[in-house]
Amino acid sequence: MKLIILHSSDTHGFLMPTDYQDKNDYNAPISLSRVSSVVKSEKKKYGSDNVLVTDSGDCLQGSPLASFTHELPEQEGLKKFTEAYNEVGYDARALGNHDFNYGLDYLSYYVDNNSAPFVNDNVLDAQTDVPFFGKEYEIVEKAGLKIGIMGITTQYITHWESEEHIRGLKFVSGYDVLSKLAKKIRPQVDILVALYHGGFESDPESGEATEPHTGENEGYKILTEIPEIDVFLTGHQHRRLNLVAHDTAIVQPGYRGESVAKVTLDVTRDQDGKAHINEMKTELIDTKDYDPDPAIEKIVYDLDKKTQAWLDRxxxxxxxxxxxxxxxxxxxxxxxxxxxxxxxxxxxxxxxxxxxxxxxxxxxxxxxxxxxxxxxxxxxxxxxxxxxxxxxxxxxxxxxxxxxxxxxxxxxxxxxxxxxxxxxxxxxxxxxxxxxxxxxxxxxxxxxxxxxxxxxxxxxxxxxxxxxxxxxxxxxxxxxxxxxxxxxxxxxxxxxxxxxxxxxxxxxxxxxxxxxxxxxx
The missing domain is CATH 3.90.780.10 (5'-Nucleotidase, C-terminal domain)
Known part of the structure; x- marks a missing residue:
């Protein structure tokens, strides 16, 4: 059995292939529309039933189009913005720190109107200690395999976000929750995946510290101390990562939709029906080599044109x-x-x-x-x-x-x-x-x-x-x-x-x- 996992992160509201520096230039090597074309091409190649598609957040803020969308009533702006992400065909998603920038009402509308489930294990209701958004985990069947998906974001959001935007929330260590949850889900699934809007505090291979260990990024600790995880899909640091280390496939696809991370797992079952991963491969597919998806361009066309007019104000x-x-x-x-x-x-x-x-x-x-x-x-x-x-x-x-x-x-x-x-x-x-x-x-x-x-x-x-x-x-x-x-x-x-x-x-x-x-x- 061959399972393909495609992963995006940190698209930051760049839905169209432009950085908005030049109002007439739509040839930038970025965008959700190019990400969508990669996903649809890979699904056509391998068959939709063999492809799992994920995202690990930072979608609502960062581009001029995202800023203009926030200026509009949700039914006019955010509705179309959300439709564009729905068009990609995600199977599971996680939240990013910048997704909280416009407050909980705005974020809740986005989460509620997404066709893909949000998996969230460490953004909790402060009173009940249960996930405030989304689901604790998701089990998806692809390529004849049961795939468990957990989701966390950086716990450091409280250090950046204004109180009014996160009132009533409690952010806990992603490592702490995954170390327990992984043991619970592992017996139920063939493959265990962790979605993480966070990165690595130490080099994934050498273990050498690359930043102060403040808890903002817990990737190395998760990687080395939670062996139940097979595939680690990360973001937040805007790095381009694809490697296999500690018996785990690790990817991070950069920034603004510049690439889609791809993990290929070759899996067989033994006589007892237990799945075994024979081979893991990782790569980054540069989206510049794919034309923008016309379906997304159609959804976003009016919103984008109004953004350009607003920018020239x-x-x-x-x-x-x-x-x-x-x-x-x-x-x-x-x-x-x-x-x-x-x-x-x-x-x-x-x-x-x-x-x-x-x-x-x-x-x-x-x-x-x-x-x-x-x-x-x-x-x-x-x-x-x-x-x-x-x-x-x-x-x-x-x-x-x-x-x-x-x-x-x-x-x-x-x-x-x-x-x-x-x-x-x-x-x-x-x-x-x-x-x-x-x-x-x-x-x-x-x-x-x-x-x-x-x-x-x-x-x-x-x-x-x-x-x-x-x-x-x-x-x-x-x-x-x-x-x-x-x-x-x-x-x-x-x-x-x-x-x-x-x-x-x-x-x-x-x-x-x-x-x-x-x-x-």
Whole structure:
């Protein structure tokens, strides 16, 4: 018997083959429509009864189309959005952390209107400790085999998501629940599959730690300590993974529908009827080699066209542009667009200091005529702004930590350290700060690099209280920064960044600060 498993994850609402940079370009090597074509092609090749199709979340947020969909009544926008995912023909799905970004009502509508069951074992009702969404597990019959499917998401959602979006929920360790559930389901099935919106805290083969073991990613622990699992279908880290390790097939299909992960199992039964896996193969099928599925394009056509019109809607006029000519260079050297974000955050909060990251590697900043397209392409995340109370010592520790992400090469150039680039690009973890003036000597040990840190011409006082404006992702612990914690958040602002840009840029004649206030050497 041959069982084919096809897996997608982290499509982030990119339903059409466009990144929305150019309104006329629909040739991008991504999209749910290309994923769907891969799935339909593989089903035609092997027969639908031999193909299991899964997804591990992060579908509702991330693309301009997803943002526009959220602006509409659910029956008008989310209904069509959900129909597109239904067209792929999934057999089981799991939730991702970004699926909570628009709140529980929105997510519940999406879950309830999906034709595939959501399998959820670690997002619980806080009062009853039972799964809040979906089913504890699903057993599907394919290729003459009984396949058990478990589903978990990263427990770290509470560190990123606003309280109102997850009120009444309890997030527990995926490892803890699967270690028990796997033993319960294993005797009932021939093949046991785990869907996980999470990744690996250590290298799947060597076991070498690749990030701090905070519980955000528990993949290695699950892989090595739950031997009942045959197939491990992952996401969240946007990595391209396909390998067999620890007698388990492991895959992760990247980002925005760039690939579909494929697991092929060759299975036989012995005289007692027990299934045995003779061979496991894994691969990634690049979707760029497949034309978009016309069925999905038909479903999404009107929604996409309205999205393009919405993106060209003017937000405000600036007296001068606020560019960031190159995102990588801008992070290290500064840019007017970065300063503009900081100015906006200070305007809303009245804070002493502001912190931000460059959120997109393709960020170009704002022209004089700012459109919704520019806002979303430069700041694609549904974050909220927080006001955080810190001592000067804690502020210094935070800035030192950010400086630890840089190093000098032998020829004197400044670059980001590998842990911010591999196994996943996480440059959104590198924050810069304003209007403090600071300098860091990268030849010094991490944690002792700052040679200058002043505010309004005065050195930062370790014992004084300062107020910092920063997004909720960072304020709640995203990026493993020191000093941040929930109890230090004084206020969370209701607006998301799109709304804040709209309000700030139309509130007054904004003058963009073009001066550089930090230096790494």
């Amino acid at each position: 003017p937000i405000a006029k600036l007296s001068e542009p606020a560019p960031i000519e190159d995102a990588m260079k801008g992070r290290i050297e500064g840019a007017p667009f970065i300063n503009l974000i900081q100015q906006m955050q200070l305007w809303f909060t009245g804070a002493d200091v502001s912190a931000t990251a460059v959120m997109s590697d393709t960020a170009k900043g704002f022209s004089k005529d700012v459109t919704m397209r520019e806002v979303l392409l430069n700041y694609p995340y549904a974050n909220q702004l927080c006001l955080v109370k810190l001592t000067g010592k804690e502020l210094r520790e935070i800035i030192e930590y950010s400086a630890s992400f840089l190093e000098k090469t032998s020829d004197g150039k400044i670059k980001f350290v590998d842990r911010l680039l591999k196994p996943k690009r996480m440059l959104y973890h590198f924050d810069v700060f304003y209007p403090v003036h600071y300098e860091a000597d990268l030849s010094k040990p991490a944690g002792r690099r700052l040679t200058k840190l002043t505010l309004d011409g005065e050195p930062i006082d370790d014992n004084r209280i300062y107020h910092l404006a920063v997004n909720n992702y960072r304020a709640l612990g995203g990026g493993f920064y020191p000093a941040y914690s929930m109890d230090k958040i004084e206020k969370t602002f209701d607006q998301d960044y799109v709304q804040m840009f709209s309000e700030y840029l139309t509130s007054e004649d904004v003058k963009v600060d073009t001066q550089k206030n930090y230096k790494f050497y």
